[in-house]
Amino acid sequence: MPRLHPFRRGWLLRLAATRRFQVWAARIPFVRRIARAKGAALFDVVAGFVNAQVLMALVELRVLHLLQDGPMAVPQMAGLCAVPPERMQVLLQAGAGLGLLKRHADGRFGLAIGGASLLGVPGLQAMILHHRALYADLADPVAFLRDGSDTQLARFWPYVFGAAGAVDPQVTATYSELMAESQVLVAEDTLRMIPLTGVRRLLDVGGGTGAFLAAVGRAYPQMQLDLFDLPVVLEGARQRLADSGFADRLALHPGSFRDDPLPVGADAISLVRVLYDHDDSTVLRLLQAVHAALPAGGRLIISEPMSGGAVPDRATDVYFAIYTMAMQTGRTRSAAEIEALLSSAGFATISFHKGFRPFITSVITARRG
Ligand SMILES: C[S@@+](CC[C@H](N)C(=O)[O-])C[C@H]1O[C@@H](n2cnc3c(N)ncnc32)[C@H](O)[C@@H]1O
Numbered sequence: 517m518p519r520l521h522p523f524r525r526g527w528l529l530r531l532a533a534t535r536r537f538q539v540w541a542a543r544i545p546f547v548r549r550i551a552r553a554k555g556a557a558l559f560d561v562v563a564g565f566v567n568a569q570v571l572m573a574l575v576e577l578r579v580l581h582l583l584q585d586g587p588m589a590v591p592q593m594a595g596l597c598a599v600p601p602e603r604m605q606v607l608l609q610a611g612a613g614l615g616l617l618k619r620h621a622d623g624r625f626g627l628a629i630g631g632a633s634l635l636g637v638p639g640l641q642a643m644i645l646h647h648r649a650l651y652a653d654l655a656d657p658v659a660f661l662r663d664g665s666d667t668q669l670a671r672f673w674p675y676v677f678g679a680a681g682a683v684d685p686q687v688t689a690t691y692s693e694l695m696a697e698s699q700v701l702v703a704e705d706t707l708r709m710i711p712l713t714g715v716r717r718l719l720d721v722g723g724g725t726g727a728f729l730a731a732v733g734r735a736y737p738q739m740q741l742d743l744f745d746l747p748v749v750l751e752g753a754r755q756r757l758a759d760s761g762f763a764d765r766l767a768l769h770p771g772s773f774r775d776d777p778l779p780v781g782a783d784a785i786s787l788v789r790v791l792y793d794h795d796d797s798t799v800l801r802l803l804q805a806v807h808a809a810l811p812a813g814g815r816l817i818i819s820e821p822m823s824g825g826a827v828p829d830r831a832t833d834v835y836f837a838i839y840t841m842a843m844q845t846g847r848t849r850s851a852a853e854i855e856a857l858l859s860s861a862g863f864a865t866i867s868f869h870k871g872f873r874p875f876i877t878s879v880i881t882a883r884r885g
Pocket of ligand 1: 695696698699702721722723724725727728744745746749771772773774787788789790793
């Protein structure tokens with residue numbers, strides 16, 4: 517829609533909210549098309565939670581897996597999923613409505629391309645299932661907004677609160693697995709946007725079990741790799757990376773960036789999906805520590821989903837902003853906010869690279885002057 521003067525825009529908004537306008541709009545062909553598109557978009561928002569819960573049920577009941585070898589009849593699926601047949605029919609029909617399943621002429625249901633693709637995205641099913649905690653927190657959204665001090669999601673991810681060693685290894689393993697699986701797409705996009713040619717040694721701070729470094733290691737066979745994360749997380753990384761094929765160029769540095777200095781010697785440092793877990797003062801201290809650990813001209817790469825800021829973004833300003841709010845400790849920042857923190861920490865030559873899938877990641881690079 518063309519940009520309107522604020523006065524005319526206010527008038528248009530008041531008009532659009534009247535029933536008379538909507539009746540008129542439905543009669544005029546061109547306006548009717550726009551009104552229908554706006555109506556459909558609005559309905560998508562209204563239906564969003566139900567769509568998401570249908571998806572949750574399909575994943576939890578492993579419906580997509582069950583249909584991997586071919587279409588099945590509703591009674592058979594009902595038996596396998598222990599759901600009454602008439603309810604299973606509704607669920608499968610809903611899955612087809614969402615484009616995940618296909619309803620065949622004989623009434624059986626099979627996988628559609630959408631459902632098959634979902635099975636192919638690494639970590640996506642585990643991600644979907646962990647949303648149970650977020651949805652529980654959002655069951656009363658107004659209560660959540662007024663006082664979000666006790667959320668299930670924060671309990672799901674206790675590592676962000678804990679100092680090194682304060683976290684249960686079992687919980688850490690679950691969390692690290694989820695992070696490592698979902699890291700594949702983040703690494704793919706980050707490395708596509710930011711070639712690391714010329715980097716001799718990369719330190720990945722908060723690098724989890726090393727999934728990002730593994731992708732870097734494969735793409736840059738000469739690069740030395742350093743991984744810094746909480747001791748309990750690096751325990752998991754050690755086993756994972758032992759037979760990765762580049763253990764000889766990888767050094768693990770257990771520690772907490774809240775309390776310990778960062779190792780020096782790398783000419784580039786990456787922070788992948790780290791900043792949005794923490795408040796501004798922790799982020800500023802971390803960026804100052806990164807600045808201190810880099811040599812003059814050293815490079816920092818920040819990769820995470822970012823708010824659209826002045827131009828609100830559908831994915832990051834809804835999903836990630838609410839998600840990080842439920843996490844309680846951090847927030848989804850815009851590129852401009854991260855850039856301001858980088859400047860305060862002493863960085864120069866800061867540039868923003870908007871992701872081609874902003875819901876996966878965007879990147880900011882900066883240099884120590
Ligand atoms: C959201 S995860 C991202 C992991 C990985 N970079 C990725 O994108 O998959 C955040 C990481 O920061 C680490 N982390 C949190 N607090 C930390 C601290 N105080 N010191 C070091 N690492 C920390 C966590 O253990 C976790 O591995």
